[in-house]
Structures are given as C-alpha cells and as structure tokens.
Amino acid sequence: MKISMIGTGYVGLVSGVCFAEFGFDVTCVDIDAAKIERLNRLEVPIYEPGLDEVLARNHAAGRLTFTTDFDAAVASSDVVFIAVGTPSRRGDGEADLTYVFDAARRIARAMKPGAVVVIKSTVVVGTCRKVKEIIAAERPDVDFSIASNPEFLREGSAIEDFMRPDRVIAGVEDERGEAALRRLYRPLNLREAPLVVSSLENAELTKYAANAFLAMKITFINEIADLCEKVGGDVQRVATGIGLDNRIGSKFLHAGPGYGGSCFPKDTTAIAATARKLGAPLRLIETTIEVNEARKKAMAQRVLAALGPQTAGRIVAVFGVAFKPNTDDVRDAPSLVIIPELQKAGVTVRAHDPEGRAQAEPLLPGVVWCEGPYEAAEGADAVAVLTEWNVYRGLDLGKLKECMAGRMVVDMRNIYRPEEAAAAGLRHIGIGKPPAGDA
Known part of the structure; x- marks a missing residue:
C-alpha cells in the first residue's frame, strides 16, 4: 500500500515517518521547496526527540521520500492523507480550512480510481463531507472513499504516541475506507491499541x-x-x-x-x-x-x-x-x-x-x-x-x-x-x- 502525506508540518512529517516505520511506502509532499530540500538532506525542520533517527533509517531503506511533485505522488498512492495546517481564522476564531480545500481540489485532479482520502488535519465537524463534495465536483467520474483519522500526538513524545497510542480514531462511511485504515494500523494489533470506528x-x-x-x-x-x-x-x-x-x-x-x-x-x-x-x-x-x-x-x-x-x-x-x-x-x-x-x-x-x-x-x-x-x-x-x-x-x-x-x-x-x-x-x-x- 502506497501512501502520500500532503503537508510536512508537525503532524504530517511525524505521521509520514511513522507509517514508513510500519513498513509502508510513504511520499511526503510539500509546496515549500526549501523544506523538501532540507528533508532530502535528512535535516529535520522541527525539534522532536527521536524523529531524526527514524526519518534517516526509513529514508535509507527507500520507504520514505520527500517531494514537491504533488500530482505524481498522489497519482501513485492508494491512500492520500491531508495533513495541512488549519490556523485560527481572523475575526471569528474558527479554523481556516483554506489549505484543506485547496489540497482536496489538487488531489481530485491527480488521484487514481479507488483511492482513499483521509483527513488528518484538525478540522471542524462537516469538513470531511465538504472535502468529499469538492472532490466529487472536480472528478464526478472517479470512485473514491473519504475518511477521518485525527491525530493525538503530544509534542516531545510524538513518536511514542504514534507507536503506542491510547486509541486510533477512524471515521469512515464505507467498507473500503475502514479496510484501508485497519490495514494501516495493523502493526498496532500486538499492542492492542483500540481502533474506534465511527462516523466522519x-x-x-x-x-x-x-x-x-x-x-x-x-x-x-x-x-x-x-x-x-x-x-x-x-x-x-x-x-x-x-x-x-x-x-x-x-x-x-x-x-x-x-x-x-x-x-x-x-x-x-x-x-x-x-x-x-x-x-x-x-x-x-x-x-x-x-x-x-x-x-x-x-x-x-x-x-x-x-x-x-x-x-x-x-x-x-x-x-x-x-x-x-x-x-x-x-x-x-x-x-x-x-x-x-x-x-x-x-x-x-x-x-x-x-x-x-x-x-x-x-x-x-x-x-x-x-x-x-x-x-x-x-x-x-x-x-x-x-x-x-x-x-x-x-x-x-x-x-x-x-x-x-x-x-x-x-x-x-x-x-x-x-x-x-x-x-x-x-x-x-x-x-x-x-x-x-x-x-
């Protein structure tokens, strides 16, 4: 199973590196060319204990790559994660979903049929439905699934939290989305981490x-x-x-x-x-x-x-x-x-x-x-x-x-x-x- 992680901020980078550690083929995508160049030189742009070691190990193994080529990464992926920022919107304090919706439009144009699009960014209720509408409007002829998989990573303990989570939340609306998330988190079965499946x-x-x-x-x-x-x-x-x-x-x-x-x-x-x-x-x-x-x-x-x-x-x-x-x-x-x-x-x-x-x-x-x-x-x-x-x-x-x-x-x-x-x-x-x- 091939994964694209859209966004190499804190959540996207940690999640992408850890999925590669699970054995998956992961491509981390960002529009910031300077950041991608640093990552390809194995320079981690954030301080998170242990992240540099796990990143280097999986990059050397060929399971983890970094690119600005959004379309190529998405086109070859079975699962596409959206992990872009959702800053507070000026004026009313609601989450600014501009980056999420922009990513959804670009994913729609490049994704292959049967892909599962997973929202990992922290988003307000109803965002996954809106992303689904955006993708469907761009590519009404392409079958795909939408899912929600929020993160619960503590800065300073993120690797441990990903590898040994209290729980994994999987918001899905069809069997394909659920099956994809179950497969992604299968390595946690031995640790008996609860997978809570519910609605988006x-x-x-x-x-x-x-x-x-x-x-x-x-x-x-x-x-x-x-x-x-x-x-x-x-x-x-x-x-x-x-x-x-x-x-x-x-x-x-x-x-x-x-x-x-x-x-x-x-x-x-x-x-x-x-x-x-x-x-x-x-x-x-x-x-x-x-x-x-x-x-x-x-x-x-x-x-x-x-x-x-x-x-x-x-x-x-x-x-x-x-x-x-x-x-x-x-x-x-x-x-x-x-x-x-x-x-x-x-x-x-x-x-x-x-x-x-x-x-x-x-x-x-x-x-x-x-x-x-x-x-x-x-x-x-x-x-x-x-x-x-x-x-x-x-x-x-x-x-x-x-x-x-x-x-x-x-x-x-x-x-x-x-x-x-x-x-x-x-x-x-x-x-x-x-x-x-x-x-």
Whole structure:
C-alpha cells in the first residue's frame, strides 16, 4: 500500500515517518521547496526527540521520500492523507480550512480510481463531507472513499504516541475506507491499541472535544492553585489526592502559567466559535479560554510583584520559552505574553531555552539570549521558570544564588523543592503553595 502525506508540518512529517516505520511506502509532499530540500538532506525542520533517527533509517531503506511533485505522488498512492495546517481564522476564531480545500481540489485532479482520502488535519465537524463534495465536483467520474483519522500526538513524545497510542480514531462511511485504515494500523494489533470506528462527524468532533477537555482540566487546576495560595494549601498535594480518583486521573493536573502550543489555544477557540455559530455555545470552554489568557498576564504580574515597587532597570532571568519541554514550539506559549509584560515595566529579560531560541527570538525583540541558565542568571534580580526542561531541574541552587544579584525564584512549574531553595538562600515562589525562604 502506497501512501502520500500532503503537508510536512508537525503532524504530517511525524505521521509520514511513522507509517514508513510500519513498513509502508510513504511520499511526503510539500509546496515549500526549501523544506523538501532540507528533508532530502535528512535535516529535520522541527525539534522532536527521536524523529531524526527514524526519518534517516526509513529514508535509507527507500520507504520514505520527500517531494514537491504533488500530482505524481498522489497519482501513485492508494491512500492520500491531508495533513495541512488549519490556523485560527481572523475575526471569528474558527479554523481556516483554506489549505484543506485547496489540497482536496489538487488531489481530485491527480488521484487514481479507488483511492482513499483521509483527513488528518484538525478540522471542524462537516469538513470531511465538504472535502468529499469538492472532490466529487472536480472528478464526478472517479470512485473514491473519504475518511477521518485525527491525530493525538503530544509534542516531545510524538513518536511514542504514534507507536503506542491510547486509541486510533477512524471515521469512515464505507467498507473500503475502514479496510484501508485497519490495514494501516495493523502493526498496532500486538499492542492492542483500540481502533474506534465511527462516523466522519464523530471522528472530527472527538479530536476537538478531547483537546478542549484537557485544556479545561489544566485551567481548573490552575484556579485551584490560586485558591491554595489563599488558604495555605499545596496544589501538588491536592492534585495527587484528586488524581488518584480513577474518574479524574492524574494527567494534566500540573499547575503552571497557562496552556499554549499549536493545539489547545487553536482548537478551543475553533470549537467554541463553531458551537456559537450553531447555537450550542460551550460556556465551559469559552470561560477556559478567557481564564487561560488572563493567567498569562497574571503570571507576569507575579514576577513584577516579586521585584518590588521599583521594576524599571531590574533584570529577570527567564528559564524556558517553549510552551513545554522537549519541543522548540513557542506558538501561544506563556512566554510570549509574560516577557513583553515584563519589558513594558522596564525589566531587562535574559533568557535561555535549550531548543526554542530560534523560534522565539524574532517574536521577542529586546531579549538578551544566553547559552545556559547560569549565564542567564548572571546579575539577575529574579529568576522566572516558565518551561520545565530537565536541564533546569538539576541546577546547583547554591551556584544559582551566587550568579544572581537578588534571591527571588518565581517557579511557575514547581520544579524546585521550596525547602531546598531556602537552604540555598533563595526565596522560592511556587504555584499553589506558600512562599519559602522568608527567614
């Protein structure tokens, strides 16, 4: 079975590489010639642990190729995946499906009879039906199938998530589409990954509903953290207590500066906008979006409060600008709100991130970029931990204190034990717990 993956962004590239690892013949297609040239040189344009190794192995084996020749790739494929971007549309927040529909028109003109077209991009309910209409209008004489196969890949763990998924969602409307997806995911049978077969609409909605629920869970624990600070509680203890309830679960109960990334902000906005348009508003999700945006600014104010009334001319070392560790993705990251708010108050920001600098630097003018955390902390009045990279977890807190001019550590990820920070002479301000190091 030959596969074409239209789009070599995060989802398309990871999915194409992993299908090749399953043994399929995969051609990844993109209109960006420079990106395709890089991929053919085995240069991975994103940071994702392990992706470069799997890509190189399958490229060497001849199972994985990269091209700008859209028509040739599609014409020879049994299954064509659409994995192009669906950014938020300006004005109303709905997903912009322009790239999906453009890909559908091009696929229609090149595909062979009997092909299965699978939407892997995150799309609103009804998109698969619309894609089917577009293809049928372009090629009314050609028989084909349409399917939905949303992705659930976590940046930083994408290879593992693809190879060992919690579930695979297959939205289909005929036996040919179902058979194709079952064959594609047959290598997962030994791992007993559930294949959930349903309608196109159910599959489309499942993706949005899952991300919206997780975003809501993060926002919930962030608000509980605020309450813990008022009553002298510890949000980590509370999260452990409620997470042990099987009905709740422990994942996504880590308080922090708010969610970001390529999925949660975009998908919550899109599902809320679609629901409003259809007359079924999602009040919980709308509130989640509002609370999350407000939280990022509140975290900046927390850093400014730690500096005291005089903030102009002060220095803050920021540890981490990516929205989460093990990725270079800074899309909608809390850092993109927090750092500018600090700069507005006259603060000089010295920042470090193991992988995110290249993506963040054009978006954060005026930041002093450093090669390591100790360098960033040199002369700083305070340290703000925004991303929980492992390189920050094991820092020598005594050495950190020696580098700094002040002693404030605003730990937005709770990676340090307050008592250890206090022993090093630092004043630790965590999330959802009382400050330590006042003595």
